[in-house]
Amino acid sequence: MKRKLTLKSIAKELGVSISTVSKALRDSPEISEETREKIKAFAKLYNYKPNNIALSLKNRKTNTIGVIIPQIVHHFFTTVIYGIEQEARENNYNVIICLSNNAFDKEVLNMELLANGSTDGFILSVSKETMMKEDYHHLNEVIDQGMPVVMFDRVVEGIQCDRVLIDDKAGAKKGVTHMIRSGCRKIGIITSEDYVSVGRLRTEGYLDALDDFGIKADDKLILKLDNIDDLSDKSKKRIEDFITNNDLDGVFTVNELFAVHASRVINALGKKIPDDISLVCFTDGQLSEHAVPSLTAVSQHGEEMGRKAASILINKLESPEDEEEEYSTTYIDTSLVERESTKEVTRR
Amino acid sequence: MKRKLTLKSIAKELGVSISTVSKALRDSPEISEETREKIKAFAKLYNYKPNNIALSLKNRKTNTIGVIIPQIVHHFFTTVIYGIEQEARENNYNVIICLSNNAFDKEVLNMELLANGSTDGFILSVSKETMMKEDYHHLNEVIDQGMPVVMFDRVVEGIQCDRVLIDDKAGAKKGVTHMIRSGCRKIGIITSEDYVSVGRLRTEGYLDALDDFGIKADDKLILKLDNIDDLSDKSKKRIEDFITNNDLDGVFTVNELFAVHASRVINALGKKIPDDISLVCFTDGQLSEHAVPSLTAVSQHGEEMGRKAASILINKLESPEDEEEEYSTTYIDTSLVERESTKEVTRR
DNA sequence: TTAAGCGACTAAATCGATTAAGTTCTCTTA
DNA sequence: TAAGAGAACTTAATCGATTTAGTCGCTTAA
Numbered sequence: 001m002k003r004k005l006t007l008k009s010i011a012k013e014l015g016v017s018i019s020t021v022s023k024a025l026r027d028s029p030e031i032s033e034e035t036r037e038k039i040k041a042f043a044k045l046y047n048y049k050p051n052n053i054a055l056s057l058k059n060r061k062t063n064t065i066g067v068i069i070p071q072i073v074h075h076f077f078t079t080v081i082y083g084i085e086q087e088a089r090e091n092n093y094n095v096i097i098c099l100s101n102n103a104f105d106k107e108v109l110n111m112e113l114l115a116n117g118s119t120d121g122f123i124l125s126v127s128k129e130t131m132m133k134e135d136y137h138h139l140n141e142v143i144d145q146g147m148p149v150v151m152f153d154r155v156v157e158g159i160q161c162d163r164v165l166i167d168d169k170a171g172a173k174k175g176v177t178h179m180i181r182s183g184c185r186k187i188g189i190i191t192s193e194d195y196v197s198v199g200r201l202r203t204e205g206y207l208d209a210l211d212d213f214g215i216k217a218d219d220k221l222i223l224k225l226d227n228i229d230d231l232s233d234k235s236k237k238r239i240e241d242f243i244t245n246n247d248l249d250g251v252f253t254v255n256e257l258f259a260v261h262a263s264r265v266i267n268a269l270g271k272k273i274p275d276d277i278s279l280v281c282f283t284d285g286q287l288s289e290h291a292v293p294s295l296t297a298v299s300q301h302g303e304e305m306g307r308k309a310a311s312i313l314i315n316k317l318e319s320p321e322d323e324e325e326e327y328s329t330t331y332i333d334t335s336l337v338e339r340e341s342t343k344e345v346t347r348r
Numbered sequence: 349m350k351r352k353l354t355l356k357s358i359a360k361e362l363g364v365s366i367s368t369v370s371k372a373l374r375d376s377p378e379i380s381e382e383t384r385e386k387i388k389a390f391a392k393l394y395n396y397k398p399n400n401i402a403l404s405l406k407n408r409k410t411n412t413i414g415v416i417i418p419q420i421v422h423h424f425f426t427t428v429i430y431g432i433e434q435e436a437r438e439n440n441y442n443v444i445i446c447l448s449n450n451a452f453d454k455e456v457l458n459m460e461l462l463a464n465g466s467t468d469g470f471i472l473s474v475s476k477e478t479m480m481k482e483d484y485h486h487l488n489e490v491i492d493q494g495m496p497v498v499m500f501d502r503v504v505e506g507i508q509c510d511r512v513l514i515d516d517k518a519g520a521k522k523g524v525t526h527m528i529r530s531g532c533r534k535i536g537i538i539t540s541e542d543y544v545s546v547g548r549l550r551t552e553g554y555l556d557a558l559d560d561f562g563i564k565a566d567d568k569l570i571l572k573l574d575n576i577d578d579l580s581d582k583s584k585k586r587i588e589d590f591i592t593n594n595d596l597d598g599v600f601t602v603n604e605l606f607a608v609h610a611s612r613v614i615n616a617l618g619k620k621i622p623d624d625i626s627l628v629c630f631t632d633g634q635l636s637e638h639a640v641p642s643l644t645a646v647s648q649h650g651e652e653m654g655r656k657a658a659s660i661l662i663n664k665l666e667s668p669e670d671e672e673e674e675y676s677t678t679y680i681d682t683s684l685v686e687r688e689s690t691k692e693v694t695r696r
Numbered sequence: 697t698t699a700a701g702c703g704a705c706t707a708a709a710t711c712g713a714t715t716a717a718g719t720t721c722t723c724t725t726a
Numbered sequence: 727t728a729a730g731a732g733a734a735c736t737t738a739a740t741c742g743a744t745t746t747a748g749t750c751g752c753t754t755a756a
Binding site: 002003004047049050051052053054056057062071072073074075078079081082085094095096097098099112113116117118144145257260261263264267286287290291292 | 351447
Binding site: 354367 | 741742743744
């Protein structure tokens, strides 16, 4: 096992001082051509690479972005991470990912941990529990220490930070409008409780679309489930009842899982998709693409979101500190991917 | 913006030396009860937390695990990461995740980057390109520097490291055996080229199962596709031809995507699953669960794999260095999840 | 009376890098 | 010929923490 090279060991080996080595490697004109070449050749030969930790300490800059997300076994979040990773890499930043598992305590712990020198800034999507508690002291604390924060997807108000959002409302509206245009008149929505911001916004988009076409909203056609991230048996049951007891000709869901289950239920009732009931879901992932019938979906472009969030953060990190603080909110456009679960829109 | 507290600033504030503060906070008996209490109270009040970077430098230990995977938008890898995260957290380790995007150069770059002080050890699944090139100098280099490495899932031979593997061969055998027991006799396999270790092993398991029941293998019934991670149009076409041109009564696939497409093709041919053709795939994910018909699958327990890999690595990191080096290979058992795509096995 | 012992601290080295502030020489020039 | 400039280095401070090796005053025992 060979020990890693350090400036010290190189200096000793070549009989010069540490600072000479450092300067030579950074091409300082203070060091003679001859010495410089000798040191650089030696460093190259033994593959010297400066120690990141020492550099971080010295520069008070880690070139690392901390990402905190509620869960990682989740297609959308992974696409966002992928985008963050790309943008970070291109700008010479590292990425540390921590999971909150949707728990407030873990979110706080992770932030504190990373804030103690490990990262220069944060990109996060707040956990469900944090949203319910409305306790954001951990966010304010890191911001107070001068670390920039960018929130994405699941954001909260009243924090001094940038935000990157899927245009959930417009996306949902787009999906529901498509159904209306294709002939649906009694459209139900399977969404989440309002404290989950994305659920609330998608519900609003749904209502907006109905309103635009003069269709009256009906509370009975709005099903709000507890958990937007997975499909419990209880949720399955509620979806079954919802579809069975309402004579719908269209269903919009805020995620793929709800849609897939709705599809099953509709099938079991002997109804045809899309002839009897159209189905559109928010989120375009593997399930929408490969389900039978494949599902028309509102695609969220998570990768673009991640890139944008990272680029905003890096920008903050690289700009002089005394600059006027301004916080932006960026919306990432959605697009509608038409598949087999909706009828075609006949244009006039 | 308030600056982070340091030992120095506390010392100044309280009119004592830095080392007194350090010792007081670590409950050293060298410091008088009175002073200790005063310092601890102050630190608590202003929420002092030692700087991780400084600690890492001083201790030459980062308490961070570097994870390098080919891609993150991939259900199986995320389950593994989830397992790694859990185990790491429980043992006070951080996790840095880097993506190689299946590219050799990025894998090398990431390793070099993380090896320069950022992590104490690595958990990795090698990229496809690395496997093809058979160039492992980057692995040997970090191992040479005394950093332990644990490879998982996509591993290579001849490296001094621990390995955690899904028992791919046994898993595939389990799946194929189930099909045979349920009555299938002409079973095809859709797999990957042999340089992808998991593909090769699953093919071997398939052959083993046939052999056990005295069924002769037929090269024509083995379809090897280029890419095991996604489904290109070319792959789709080859699957279509494969199923159309062979009169199969069972299909085993090495991943979900191949199976889902096979299912479509079988449907399009007017054949019934499982009555005419049974279908089993390796990997139990969202698609298997929610496809129609739902797919019988060999479940890989990625989370357990991640936990195991992390636990092995942490163990190495915490054990005295001079210990005899021994490298283990751990197999994570698979289990068969029976669903709608196979017939029941009638037991004698 | 005095050296040893002890309690309670402080000084300084260290981790690995960067860099401002010296230190030597040698060469130039008034 | 002596001061000043400049080339080529070295010393030392710094980042924030830990830890070993002092220091200093006071008590105690021979």
